[in-house]
Amino acid sequence: MDQGARIEAALEAALRRAEGPGAPPKLAAALRHGVFPGGGRVRPRLLLAVSAACGEPNPTLADAGAAALELLHCASLVHDDMPCFDDAATRRGLPSVHAVHGEALALLAGDALIVAAFEAIARAAPADPAAAAAVTLVVARAVGMPHGITAGQGWESETAVDVEAYHRAKTGALFVAATTAGAVAAGADPGPWRAVGARLGAAYQVADDLADALGAEGDIGKPCGQDGAHARPNAVAALGVSGAVSRLEALIGEAVAAIPPCPGAGELRELVKLQARRLAPKSLVASVA
Amino acid sequence: MDQGARIEAALEAALRRAEGPGAPPKLAAALRHGVFPGGGRVRPRLLLAVSAACGEPNPTLADAGAAALELLHCASLVHDDMPCFDDAATRRGLPSVHAVHGEALALLAGDALIVAAFEAIARAAPADPAAAAAVTLVVARAVGMPHGITAGQGWESETAVDVEAYHRAKTGALFVAATTAGAVAAGADPGPWRAVGARLGAAYQVADDLADALGAEGDIGKPCGQDGAHARPNAVAALGVSGAVSRLEALIGEAVAAIPPCPGAGELRELVKLQARRLAPKSLVASVA
Structure with missing residues (x-):
């Protein structure tokens, strides 16, 4: 099974458990709406790619970690789209979860998805429970306080914001989790993989800022101009378009250079360069390819 | 350290981690507001009591499980109080989290608390990672879909509701998790403990329904009449006050009878009877004591 199919299968298994007999049907539908059809599955793909590069001795745990990250x-997207945050009516080109199912079910769906993530890892524990606990800690750090996604979103309520810290928490944390959890699931030292994830997360944020600023709504499937409208930090506002593109190129180069020696290092380098082309808005693909 | 002090210490440790250097201060304050000062800490006390009754070979994991449940x-209280659910301005006699910190931070605080719960269990894994994974699964089942708290709250959005299933998910699930996680953390068979938790959860729900219907706002520290206002199922509406009190007494008796043979069974039976007195609204204490 290729990595994309493994990710969809692991997500489908988690959703089927959540929709099991006796589940409230509307909430079950809201959960599914939040997960399928997905976006690029960028983070779980990165996790599986790192696990594969490290030799992948435990594909069951890697699959569970990948599903958990996604x-x-x-x-986070379901909750971020709600009226008290971005109040976004669309996501991935479709109506957002709260727009279809209402605020109450969107709130519960986000909660239940967080729980399903940790449940997925625990279910994959039997082969190597200590590694599963280590993956759990990596993932929890990426989403919880003080430095995970929730912290990143929390910075939006502060008046004095460190832009780097904000992006590192809101976007970078899940990329660091993807590379380090991939290593941990494979029994490898996660240390060297932090820099790879951090650079890729920063690159992804710059690409997202470019898409937001350039108004490529069709590309990113959600409303544009949100950062300006919500007065949020944005790399394009700070560096200009060409400065942001240069920054994106530099970050991808740093990520590739940071990949540590491992059985599949060469393949992973090529994969990251390939992904870099997908990161940029379509109108800029030529310049970052 | 007594059980109450152990619970507060475990919660304080989890909160201190979440408030670590670099945390967004307002979200950190919202998290703390959601946890301290607490209510009766009924569920973690029950977990520690069952772990102790089973001989408590792994107090670190029991403490982590107790903190996670709380x-x-x-x-769930932080999210349940939000405008899209109960829109409750008070909780435990104080302003609710969203009333003080706003909806966005209340939403994030609930998310971060869910993550902190699973992180607490994973941090206690080293001594017995397989037991930690088992506790994680018990806890996840109690809060996730299809049968945990989120499912229970999800039933409030359905038109056709099975009252028993609703209460079992919304309130009972965490009590079942308390007794079974206490057993699992102690390496005991969780099977017989399900019935104990289920009966106690049902008793707690009846007591809550009595408090809501009788308007003892000072007793429960949150707005009364919420079930009637939100057209939610309520044992008093179904059975009348004296019928509900009889049901509460019967459930406590069944819970005590269901306690399986274990080193501390006698002490646990006395503790459950003592707790039963706390469950009922003060005006009814004499009749259920």
Whole structure:
């Protein structure tokens, strides 16, 4: 099974458990809406790519970690789109969860997706419970306080914001979790993989800022101009378009250079360069390819 | 250290981690508001009591499980009080989290508390990672879909509701998790403990319904008449006050009878009877004591 199919299968298994007999049907539908159809599944793909590069001795745990990361990412999108945050009516080109199912079910769906993420990892524990606990800690750090996604979103309520810290928490944390959890699931030292994830997360944020600023709504499937409208920090506002593109190129180069020696290092380098082309808005692909 | 002090210490440790250097201060304050000062800490006390009754070979994991249950309970209260649910301005006699910190931070605080719960269990894993994974699964089942708290709250959005299933998910699930996680953390068979938790959870729900219907706002520290106002199922509406009190007494008796043979069974039976007196609204204490 290729990595994309493994990710969809792991997500489908988690959703089927959540929709099991006796589940309230409307909430079950809201959960599914939050996860399928997905976006690029960028984070779980990165996790599986790192696990594969490290030799992948425990694909069951890697699959569970990948599903957990994506479920947590989806949960953050469901909550981020709600009226008390971005009040976004669309996501991935479709109506957002609260727009279809209402605020109450969107709130619960996000909560249930967070729980399903940790449940998925625990279910994959039997082969190596200590590694599963280590993956859990990596993932929890990426989404919880003080430095995970929730912290990143929390910075939006502060008046004095460190832009780097904000992006590191809101976007970078899940990328660091993807690379380090991939290593941990494979029994490898996660240390060297932090820099790889951090650079890729920063690159992804710059690409997202470019898409937001350039108004490529069709590309990113959600409303544009949100950062300006919500007065949030944005790399394009700070560096200009060409400065942001240069920054994106530099970050991808640093990520590739930071990949530590491992059985599949060469393949992973090529994969990251390939992904870099997908990160940039389509109108800029030529310049970052 | 007595059980109450152990619970507060475990919660304080989890909160201190979440408030660590670099945390957004307002969200950190919202998290703390959601957890301290607490209510009766009924669920973590029950977990520690069962772990102690089973001989408590792993107090670190029991403490972590207890903290996790309470963090998840607090998260559900923070989200349940929000405008899209109960729109409750008070909780435990104080302003609710969203009333003080706003909806955005209340939403994030609940999310971060859910994450902190699973992180607490994973941090206690080293001594017995397999037992930690088992506790994680018990806890996840109690809060996630299809049968945990989120499912229970999800039933409030359905038109056709099975009252028993609703209460079992919304209130009973965390009590079942308290007794079974206490057993699992102690390496005991969780099977017989399900019935104990289920009966205690049902008793707690009846007591809550009595408090809501009788308007003892000072006793429960939150707005009364909420079930009637939100057209939610309520045991008093179904059975009348004296019928509900009889049901409460019967459930406590069944819970005590269901306690399986274990080193501390006698002490646990006395503790449950003592707790039963606390469950009922003060005006009814004499009749259920």
